Amino acid sequence: MVVKGRGVLGLFLLVILLGFVKNGEALAHANTVLINCGTNANVTVDGANWVGDKAPNKNITLSTSRSIEASTSSVDGNPDYESLYRTVRIFSEPLNYTFHGAPGNYFLRLHFYPFTFQNYNANLSYFGVETCGFTLASSLNVPYAISQKNRNSSFVALVKEYYVPIQTNSTVITFRPDKESFGFVNAIEIVRVIDKLFVDSVKQVSGNGATVALDLQKRGIETMYRLNIGGTLIKPDQDSSFRRIWEEDSSYMINQDAGTELKNTSKITYASPNATTLAPLLVYETAKTMTNTSLVVQLRFFNMSWRFPVDPSFDYLIRLHFCELVYDKSSQRIFKIYINNKTAAENVDIFTKAGGKNKAYHEDYIDGMTSNSNNLWVQLGPEAASSDQGSDAALNGLEIFKLSRDGNLGYVPNLGDEESKGKSKMTLSLGIGFGIALVAVIAWLIICLRKKKRTKDVKPKKSCGRSGKRFTLVDLKAATNNFDESLVIGVGGFGKVYKGELNDGILAAIKRSNPQSQQGLVEFETEIELLSKLRHRHLVSMIGFCDEQNEMILIYEYMSNGTLRSHLFGGDLPSLSWKQRLEICIGAARGLYYLHTGSERGIIHRDVKTTNILLDGSFVAKMADFGLSKSGPSLEHTHVSTAVKGSFGYLDPEYFMKQQLTAKSDVYSFGVVLFEVVCARVVINPSLPMEQINLAEWAMICQKKGVLETIIDPSLRGNYSPKSLKSFAEIAEKCLADEGVARPTMGEVLCHLEHALQLQESWLHPNDANSSHALESLDEREHEQ
Numbered sequence: 100m101v102v103k104g105r106g107v108l109g110l111f112l113l114v115i116l117l118g119f120v121k122n123g124e125a126l127a128h129a130n131t132v133l134i135n136c137g138t139n140a141n142v143t144v145d146g147a148n149w150v151g152d153k154a155p156n157k158n159i160t161l162s163t164s165r166s167i168e169a170s171t172s173s174v175d176g177n178p179d180y181e182s183l184y185r186t187v188r189i190f191s192e193p194l195n196y197t198f199h200g201a202p203g204n205y206f207l208r209l210h211f212y213p214f215t216f217q218n219y220n221a222n223l224s225y226f227g228v229e230t231c232g233f234t235l236a237s238s239l240n241v242p243y244a245i246s247q248k249n250r251n252s253s254f255v256a257l258v259k260e261y262y263v264p265i266q267t268n269s270t271v272i273t274f275r276p277d278k279e280s281f282g283f284v285n286a287i288e289i290v291r292v293i294d295k296l297f298v299d300s301v302k303q304v305s306g307n308g309a310t311v312a313l314d315l316q317k318r319g320i321e322t323m324y325r326l327n328i329g330g331t332l333i334k335p336d337q338d339s340s341f342r343r344i345w346e347e348d349s350s351y352m353i354n355q356d357a358g359t360e361l362k363n364t365s366k367i368t369y370a371s372p373n374a375t376t377l378a379p380l381l382v383y384e385t386a387k388t389m390t391n392t393s394l395v396v397q398l399r400f401f402n403m404s405w406r407f408p409v410d411p412s413f414d415y416l417i418r419l420h421f422c423e424l425v426y427d428k429s430s431q432r433i434f435k436i437y438i439n440n441k442t443a444a445e446n447v448d449i450f451t452k453a454g455g456k457n458k459a460y461h462e463d464y465i466d467g468m469t470s471n472s473n474n475l476w477v478q479l480g481p482e483a484a485s486s487d488q489g490s491d492a493a494l495n496g497l498e499i500f501k502l503s504r505d506g507n508l509g510y511v512p513n514l515g516d517e518e519s520k521g522k523s524k525m526t527l528s529l530g531i532g533f534g535i536a537l538v539a540v541i542a543w544l545i546i547c548l549r550k551k552k553r554t555k556d557v558k559p560k561k562s563c564g565r566s567g568k569r570f571t572l573v574d575l576k577a578a579t580n581n582f583d584e585s586l587v588i589g590v591g592g593f594g595k596v597y598k599g600e601l602n603d604g605i606l607a608a609i610k611r612s613n614p615q616s617q618q619g620l621v622e623f624e625t626e627i628e629l630l631s632k633l634r635h636r637h638l639v640s641m642i643g644f645c646d647e648q649n650e651m652i653l654i655y656e657y658m659s660n661g662t663l664r665s666h667l668f669g670g671d672l673p674s675l676s677w678k679q680r681l682e683i684c685i686g687a688a689r690g691l692y693y694l695h696t697g698s699e700r701g702i703i704h705r706d707v708k709t710t711n712i713l714l715d716g717s718f719v720a721k722m723a724d725f726g727l728s729k730s731g732p733s734l735e736h737t738h739v740s741t742a743v744k745g746s747f748g749y750l751d752p753e754y755f756m757k758q759q760l761t762a763k764s765d766v767y768s769f770g771v772v773l774f775e776v777v778c779a780r781v782v783i784n785p786s787l788p789m790e791q792i793n794l795a796e797w798a799m800i801c802q803k804k805g806v807l808e809t810i811i812d813p814s815l816r817g818n819y820s821p822k823s824l825k826s827f828a829e830i831a832e833k834c835l836a837d838e839g840v841a842r843p844t845m846g847e848v849l850c851h852l853e854h855a856l857q858l859q860e861s862w863l864h865p866n867d868a869n870s871s872h873a874l875e876s877l878d879e880r881e882h883e884q
């Protein structure tokens with residue numbers, strides 16, 4: 100069977116009808132039982148031995164009237180678990196595993212890796228799981244659950260974890276297929292928990308100190324998320340107590356730039372001697388603190404926010420793990436904790452609460468979700484009254500557990516709509532001939548289909564003669580000598596830019612994006628869409644594109660003088676004169692002015708910086724890289740969910756805090772560009788003294804003191820009109836106003852820069868009484884509209 104883009108998969112099929120497996124041995128109790136379902140073979144995964152469920156086992160016995168063992172030769176996307184997920188037990192009638200263990204608390208983990216076997220398509224499978232009087236899952240559809248819960252995660256399997264109080268010496272775990280459906284299970288883990296992981300009464304969010312009974316014996320509890328904040332994935336063999344997985348947190352953050360990772364591996368101890376297995380020390384060694392915006396603004400008036408898709412109508416236990424890793428006294432970090440937009444705690448000072456530095460401790464809260472809330476929010480933010488220094492927050496680990504209200508943890512989304520959407524996605528993947536229904540593959544497919552559709556949208560514009568030409572991959576291979584590395588003229592997160600010669604002899608910059616990257620695809624589409632609509636002397640023009648064979652290649656006019664930045668510092672290019680710099684800034688300002696005003700909706704560039712201002716053979720400046728650009732109105736409602744994008748050092752502090760994007764954010768970044776042009780230094784230089792690290796801050800300090808000339812590019816000295824520089828610096832200063840509304844528009848910036856150029860011209864040629872520059876400039880602008 101051929102899976103598009105993934106090679107050939109041989110599915111090894113092994114079908115066995117099982118009779119009852121009997122086991123009458125006296126049973127010893129084990130603390131960890133790891134079962135590899137659908138086989139009698141043992142495998143070693145995560146440093147542990149997983150025993151085949153078909154082989155006799157004193158810890159667990161399988162009983163079923165009829166079930167099928169199936170295997171696949173290839174498991175995609177999860178190399179660590181490959182050998183475990185290759186086999187599966189499929190059932191169309193109830194399947195029981197009986198666990199023989201001492202009464203006590205256990206973690207029960209069920210692993211589901213969806214693959215299709217004969218006519219058993221995981222997408223069509225619905226089943227429930229029950230044990231100890233709890234319903235753990237009902238009508239579970241694994242691919243759908245993966246798409247809902249692990250939206251942000253790289254895991255392609257579903258691992259459901261429960262904490263079950265076992266009261267007898269043998270406990271039955273029942274898997275029950277829905278009517279006319281079937282179920283499957285790949286692996287089962289049962290891990291004994293000797294310590295008390297949960298206390299009986301937990302603080303309620305905004306309950307003024309009130310607590311509620313956890314009552315686990317009645318409620319049942321399921322782990323939804325477990326994160327190692329600010330650190331990397333912790334695998335089961337690194338959490339020796341209970342083999343837990345601690346995921347990375349970044350993909351759950353609303354604005355990743357709000358948090359900075361912190362790491363300290365010095366000796367950490369548990370604040371309470373009873374809490375040593377709550378989380379491994381590794382969790383406490385890393386944290387996220389609030390990004391030190393003293394580089395951008397004085398105080399931290401924002402939150403670090405994480406958002407988690409959850410099932411509505413359940414209660415949730417939120418456990419926050421803390422450890423002060425930096426300060427050795429109190430009152431250095433004081434913050435508020437918000438859960439679901441409500442204040443859970445105020446004046447939190449980890450140092451005081453934990454009783455010192457490097458002391459690990461945790462806080463638990465309970466909050467209920469209403470029937471229409473699908474997202475759980477955790478936010479940490481400054482205490483309004485605290486000082487500049489104290490307004491910081493930190494979080495080391497986070498766990499979110501789901502609690503039932505009636506012993507039933509199963510959740511069946513009864514939104515007919517939403518579910519059928521999920522199903523139709525699956526049918527789609529089926530129709531294309533998948534052997535294995537991998538979430539990653541589904542996502543990739545949907546993207547490809549979307550891309551095809553979008554490209555179609557672009558095509559008609561071609562007929563109006565505005566859009567670029569569609570190139571074949573063969574053309575582009577010929578142009579770049581098969582993407583020869585020696586022709587690479589730029590590299591970025593998106594991929595590489597090659598210099599190439601098209602068959603008509605025209606030089607081109609050929610940007611080839613990484614075809615796997617979803618991010619890249621969105622930006623690719625944005626850029627084609629925008630560039631095919633925009634033509635301007637000061638915007639880099641697109642010659643064409645290529646979307647053959649999942650390639651995302653854009654072909655631009657070649658800019659022989661490279662980036663503005665390469666002419667300012669860090670290279671051996673001759674330095675630019677003041678007049679040249681002014682002309683370049685004017686060109687770039689024109690390009691931005693056109694972007695902001697030239698189309699009906701207005702376009703915000705979002706990544707204005709000196710490496711995105713390119714120079715052609717005659718040093719005419721053109722704005723490039725529209726990958727992050729956004730059209731105006733569509734942004735209005737996205738300020739909460741849009742992650743802040745742009746480049747550090749150029750980023751508008753107001754946008755950073757409010758996540759509300761306006762054209763004035765480009766104006767701010769352009770102000771930084773102006774100071775960079777005059778000072779010829781990098782915008783963030785951490786090796787400088789504190790107040791000089793951030794160019795925007797440092798230049799503003801000097802400008803306000805009237806000593807900007809002391810920090811300008813030495814190669815300019817004596818070669819510029821002081822009046823011209825003064826005028827230039829004034830507009831740069833205005834661009835950097837804290838509030839967007841106080842900043843000039845690009846049109847105003849442009850007029851001001853033209854005035855500065857005029858002053859420079861008259862200084863250079865004092866006898867030309869009437870400089871005609873201003874008029875010319877205006878003419879040109881009108882012409883271009």
Ligand SMILES: *[C@@H]1O[C@H](CO)[C@@H](O)[C@H](O)[C@H]1NC(C)=O
Pocket residue numbers: 139140141148150151
């Ligand atoms: C599988 O592992 C179990 C437990 O360690 C062991 O008793 C058994 O002999 C192993 N089976 C095989 C076939 O290696």
Ligand SMILES: *[C@@H]1O[C@H](CO)[C@@H](O)[C@H](O)[C@H]1NC(C)=O
Pocket residue numbers: 399400401402437439440441478480481
């Ligand atoms: C932080 O989040 C809370 C809860 O959503 C909100 O009330 C508060 O205004 C936010 N604080 C800042 C500084 O944005």
